[in-house]
Amino acid sequence: NAGVTQTPKFQVLKTGQSMTLQCAQDMNHNSMYWYRQDPGMGLRLIYYSASEGTTDKGEVPNGYNVSRLNKREFSLRLESAAPSQTSVYFCASSEVSEQFFGPGTRLTVL
């Protein structure tokens, strides 16, 4: 089992460019999440999906969109990247009480 996988691992964008971060899990979990990690702030929830076909906003959703493509995949899209979106992005999945995290995507917006 690969667990939770994320692509790409690193990305540099210019302000205004768009991109999609991909996430997939092979644990047959219903719930999936996107977090961002910034120094001194821990991880903050961007969006989550309790099940296939549903998505909900988290603490910091502005500037992002998500798609729960199927049970395995949950993507995060930045339509027009801004320097404030420079961060490390983590995807996670869970079934009952434990979340499993991917390795992260380090995004820099110039």
Place this chain on the structure above:
Amino acid sequence: AQSVTQLDSQVPVFEEAPVELRCNYSSSVSVYLFWYVQYPNQGLQLLLKYLSGSTLVKGINGFEAEFNKSQTSFHLRKPSVHISDTAEYFCAVSEVDTGRRALTFGSGTRLQVQP
């Protein structure tokens, strides 16, 4: 809504010494409690969790934590640390009754173990 406060941003400690990383939370509903560890340039790994039952929870790598409901705390302890424990540690909570399992994290504590 919940919030989590990790009282120390950095904790330096010598190898083989005991350590305690402090975590307090605030919530209007019952919560589950977690400690995660993040090694440099890696994702998060679960150390331990409290769901119910005994308030003393044992986790991986010799760590343990105690849930104190009256003080709304969930402090992490290890009796003797190793150099390999150098990492960032995050306390987190999630709601019990609502089914909303997203985690609310503290800001993290960087544990620096010195030889």
